[in-house]
Amino acid sequence: MPGMINHMGRLLFILVLAVPLAGFAAAPEKVLHLALSAAETGFDPVMTSDLNTASIEQQLFESLLTYDYLARPARLVPRLAADMPTVTDHGRTWVFRLKHGVYFAPDPVFKGARREAVAQDVIYTLMRFMDPKNRSPYKFLVEGKIIGLDELAEAARRSGHFDYDAKIPGLEALDRYTLRVRLKTTDYNFAHAMAQPMYGIVAREVIEAYAGDTASHPVGTGPYHLARWVRSARMVLERNPYFRHETWNFEPGDDPDNRRIAALMRGKTIPQIDRIDIQVIEEPQSVWLSFGKGELDMVGLAGQFAPLALQGDHLRPKYAARGIRLDRISDPSIAYYFINQQDPVLGGMSPEKIALRRAIFMAQNDEEMIRVIDKGQAIRNAYPIPAGVAGADPGYRSVLDYNPELANRLLDQTGYARGPDGYRRMPDGSPLAVRYTSSLSSQDRELDEMMKKALDRLSIRFESEKLKFPEILKAERQCHVQIRLSAWIADYPDGDNFMQLWYGPHTHENNASCYQDPQWDRLYERTLTVPDSPERNALYHQLARMLELKGVTKVSTTHIRNVLSQPWVLGFKPHPILPSVWAYLDIDTARAPRE
Amino acid sequence: MNLGAFLIRRLWQMIPTLLGVVLLVFFLFNWVGGDPAYILAGKMANPDDIANIRHQLGIDRPLWEQLLIFVQQIVTGDFGNSWATQEPVSAIFRTRLGPSLILLIPMMLLETAVAVAVALAVSAWRGSTLDRSLMAVSTVMMSISLLVYIIVGQYVFAYLLGWFPVKGWSDEFWRNLTTYAVLPVLLGLMVSIAPSVRLYRTFVLDEIGQDYVRTARAKGLSETRVLLVHVLRNAAIPIVTNVLMGLPALLTGAFLLERFFAIPGIGREIILAVERSDFPIIKAATVYVAMATMLANLLGDLLYHWLDPRVHLE
Numbered sequence: 030m031p032g033m034i035n036h037m038g039r040l041l042f043i044l045v046l047a048v049p050l051a052g053f054a055a056a057p058e059k060v061l062h063l064a065l066s067a068a069e070t071g072f073d074p075v076m077t078s079d080l081n082t083a084s085i086e087q088q089l090f091e092s093l094l095t096y097d098y099l100a101r102p103a104r105l106v107p108r109l110a111a112d113m114p115t116v117t118d119h120g121r122t123w124v125f126r127l128k129h130g131v132y133f134a135p136d137p138v139f140k141g142a143r144r145e146a147v148a149q150d151v152i153y154t155l156m157r158f159m160d161p162k163n164r165s166p167y168k169f170l171v172e173g174k175i176i177g178l179d180e181l182a183e184a185a186r187r188s189g190h191f192d193y194d195a196k197i198p199g200l201e202a203l204d205r206y207t208l209r210v211r212l213k214t215t216d217y218n219f220a221h222a223m224a225q226p227m228y229g230i231v232a233r234e235v236i237e238a239y240a241g242d243t244a245s246h247p248v249g250t251g252p253y254h255l256a257r258w259v260r261s262a263r264m265v266l267e268r269n270p271y272f273r274h275e276t277w278n279f280e281p282g283d284d285p286d287n288r289r290i291a292a293l294m295r296g297k298t299i300p301q302i303d304r305i306d307i308q309v310i311e312e313p314q315s316v317w318l319s320f321g322k323g324e325l326d327m328v329g330l331a332g333q334f335a336p337l338a339l340q341g342d343h344l345r346p347k348y349a350a351r352g353i354r355l356d357r358i359s360d361p362s363i364a365y366y367f368i369n370q371q372d373p374v375l376g377g378m379s380p381e382k383i384a385l386r387r388a389i390f391m392a393q394n395d396e397e398m399i400r401v402i403d404k405g406q407a408i409r410n411a412y413p414i415p416a417g418v419a420g421a422d423p424g425y426r427s428v429l430d431y432n433p434e435l436a437n438r439l440l441d442q443t444g445y446a447r448g449p450d451g452y453r454r455m456p457d458g459s460p461l462a463v464r465y466t467s468s469l470s471s472q473d474r475e476l477d478e479m480m481k482k483a484l485d486r487l488s489i490r491f492e493s494e495k496l497k498f499p500e501i502l503k504a505e506r507q508c509h510v511q512i513r514l515s516a517w518i519a520d521y522p523d524g525d526n527f528m529q530l531w532y533g534p535h536t537h538e539n540n541a542s543c544y545q546d547p548q549w550d551r552l553y554e555r556t557l558t559v560p561d562s563p564e565r566n567a568l569y570h571q572l573a574r575m576l577e578l579k580g581v582t583k584v585s586t587t588h589i590r591n592v593l594s595q596p597w598v599l600g601f602k603p604h605p606i607l608p609s610v611w612a613y614l615d616i617d618t619a620r621a622p623r624e
Numbered sequence: 625m626n627l628g629a630f631l632i633r634r635l636w637q638m639i640p641t642l643l644g645v646v647l648l649v650f651f652l653f654n655w656v657g658g659d660p661a662y663i664l665a666g667k668m669a670n671p672d673d674i675a676n677i678r679h680q681l682g683i684d685r686p687l688w689e690q691l692l693i694f695v696q697q698i699v700t701g702d703f704g705n706s707w708a709t710q711e712p713v714s715a716i717f718r719t720r721l722g723p724s725l726i727l728l729i730p731m732m733l734l735e736t737a738v739a740v741a742v743a744l745a746v747s748a749w750r751g752s753t754l755d756r757s758l759m760a761v762s763t764v765m766m767s768i769s770l771l772v773y774i775i776v777g778q779y780v781f782a783y784l785l786g787w788f789p790v791k792g793w794s795d796e797f798w799r800n801l802t803t804y805a806v807l808p809v810l811l812g813l814m815v816s817i818a819p820s821v822r823l824y825r826t827f828v829l830d831e832i833g834q835d836y837v838r839t840a841r842a843k844g845l846s847e848t849r850v851l852l853v854h855v856l857r858n859a860a861i862p863i864v865t866n867v868l869m870g871l872p873a874l875l876t877g878a879f880l881l882e883r884f885f886a887i888p889g890i891g892r893e894i895i896l897a898v899e900r901s902d903f904p905i906i907k908a909a910t911v912y913v914a915m916a917t918m919l920a921n922l923l924g925d926l927l928y929h930w931l932d933p934r935v936h937l938e
Binding site: 068070071076078161162164165166167168169186241242244245259260261262263308309310311312314315318319321322324497498499500502503506520535537538539 | 661663667670671709716786789
């Protein structure tokens with residue numbers, strides 16, 4: 030009998046254990062299926078320059094700061110930092126305190142031990158950007174800023190070796206978790222630099238162990254780690270087992286959509302999704318059809334499919350009926366025409382050259398461009414700083430709006446008479462032709478047509494220069510492009526990131542119009558010493574007006590981003606700056622198709 | 625000439641041909657290839673950054689030195705790393721060639737088998753309605769772009785009818801071959817099979833009027849035996865030539881099919897390398913294709929000899 034009781038007891042014990050375990054085992058895995066529109070380039074943040082790669086690194090690595098998921102306009106919040114930095118000395122000294130108990134994802138380099146992220150890791154990470162060997166595309170965010178760092182880089186250029194053990198006054202670990210950064214000059218945007226995914230913190234021993242192949246060994250403190258990688262084809266991210274306990278607690282404010290999201294997500298542990306399965310799918314048709322079949326959970330709607338999916342600003346009823354969600358957001362970007370100010374035909378500051386440039390800009394029909402090129406997925410924006418970026422001016426009235434009549438009058442008055450062939454000539458009677466530079470893509474062929482139409486309106490002869498993209502960049506930096514439509518998307522949501530595009534000393538860098546005007550440059554330099562304020566906005570307004578009046582640039586449009594998500598994706602809201610927000614989402618497994 | 629001497633002579637002849645290819649590729653790339661430093665430098669690079677990248681890639685060295693390195697790479701078989709992703713070029717070819725071959729080998733086998741069968745069949749009824757109809761269909765099929773087949777085929781057969789996956793690839797050979805590669809292979813065949821049918825039909829018709837065919841028929845051989853044994857054997861030489869000339873293309877993948885069906889093949893990688901001015905990948909691909917072409921020619925000559933002993937190796 031006692032034996033039987035023992036036996037029954039064991040059975041009961043097994044049953045008690047088995048019931049919850051069975052329930053646990055049955056819990057379906059939450060998987061998010063996504064597509065990248067272009068192949069990734071490798072996962073060493075210091076070498077990253079493309080958005081697709083950055084979107085994955087955002088989940089693998091953590092920068093000191095980040096942007097609040099729901100707040101609009103984008104607002105900085107701590108990520109690896111315990112709180113917002115203390116800024117003193119007119120924006121020249123920044124003290125960051127790190128969270129305790131933040132661990133890197135497991136890696137053989139750590140030999141089974143947990144490796145905590147500390148202030149020295151941040152110093153090492155920042156130093157890497159200036160190591161010439163790393164040729165980092167994002168070093169501009171620290172270059173010329175941190176006391177002693179440029180000198181260290183210069184020494185490395187001479188010796189061929191970057192001294193990571195050197196102590197520099199600009200980067201000091203005050204204790205294990207506190208970092209003091211001292212800048213050469215006032216920089217109110219330094220916090221934005223520390224929120225870039227490329228500035229995700231790495232561990233020195235990992236980088237040194239995988240030297241030469243660091244792009245294949247991403248080890249960060251982010252919510253996910255790279256579990257599987259088929260280069261240029263597929264990436265699988267899985268939860269980082271060492272990720273700290275964090276809960277979803279973003280403040281929704283008064284926005285009803287934010288409130289809906291907060292009601293679904295508040296209090297949940299971050300991340301909720303177990304696995305993120307990302308495929309590289311370059312063709313928009315394949316992405317669109319895969320989403321239609323439910324094989325992808327979220328997609329950015331490509332321009333050519335917008336007419337199929339949207340009716341005006343809304344989703345077509347047949348998709349809405351399936352529970353598919355549409356989220357629209359105006360990108361922090363601008364598309365702008367620029368004219369090379371050093372070009373022998375179009376450049377120069379004489380009244381007739383300024384008139385010619387302004388006439389060319391006024392002949393550009395922005396509404397037609399939105400309709401034909403952007404398929405309606407853009408808005409007219411004449412200001413160099415787009416909406417949602419600090420310094421934007423939604424009420425700005427351009428003096429270069431589409432007006433071919435006025436443009437022709439301006440040319441008539443300044444001596445650009447029509448020749449016997451019907452085309453205008455220079456005031457001295459020499460031939461006039463405008464050379465428009467574009468790439469070999471199909472969209473750029475359409476843009477060529479648009480520019481030809483614009484110049485035909487003015488009876489100006491059109492010439493096309495077709496170059497491969499690297500050659501366009503080279504020609505721009507050598508001030509060889511005459512006129513082009515270019516685009517810029519915010520690295521961080523501050524007007525400076527846009528206004529620097531016309532700063533004289535940035536000629537041969539990214540001042541493609543090669544505009545060098547001491548008056549403009551002095552005004553711009555004043556904006557750098559002032560934090561985001563009405564005073565700085567007034568300066569920006571003056572700068573923008575000068576660009577138009579002197580015929581340097583015409584800002585044309587801002588792109589609209591449309592994101593479609595399946596009904597089982599919970600908590601999604603597109604973010605203007607963060608390249609990915611996957612850790613803040615959830616999947617309703619009851620509605621999602623089974624794997 | 626014995627086989628060994630023939631092989632040595634032909635392999636020796638490949639060296640100057642390969643050198644010609646090397647010179648052509650090298651100077652073409654340096655002339656029109658674009659400067660990758662401007663892409664790698666990112667959005668806000670200064671001239672020093674560009675110079676630093678050019679130095680690291682070695683493209684600031686004298687041309688003769690760069691050419692020497694290229695030759696050294698061919699000799700050692702080590703083309704270094706991709707400039708854009710740092711991935712070793714050898715790894716790129718090792719990992720991306722498999723998916724491309726899973727597409728292209730079945731496509732080539734099916735194309736050859738079907739085209740030869742159709743060519744033999746229609747030649748038996750030369751001038752008939754069937755023959756004329758098939759030729760007309762072939763002309764229409766080859767006049768339509770592969771892009772159209774892919775866009776329509778993917779939409780109708782994968783999306784609307786759901787017979788195939790819209791896109792995808794797995795780690796399993798069999799699953800890839802029987803699930804993911806089926807639609808791309810069929811769509812590829814729509815374009816490639818028609819020219820082969822027309823070409824092979826011509827080869828067969830050239831043979832079918834020969835005296836030996838009349839003799840075979842006069843001996844009372846069945847039409848099937850005449851076609852399959854006598855005609856096909858003699859038509860095989862140009863057919864083999866055509867198939868072998870297609871072999872090097874296996875190394876360059878099928879860019880459009882790979883791109884639309886998200887297949888991680890070598891075709892996509894080569895186009896991406898061209899867009900990024902990623903010279904190490906372009907160099908390797910060009911050299912591999914040149915070598916494969918020369919080897920395919922050599923193989924062709926050996927097969928001619930095997931198919932028709934009257935052909936002498938000289």
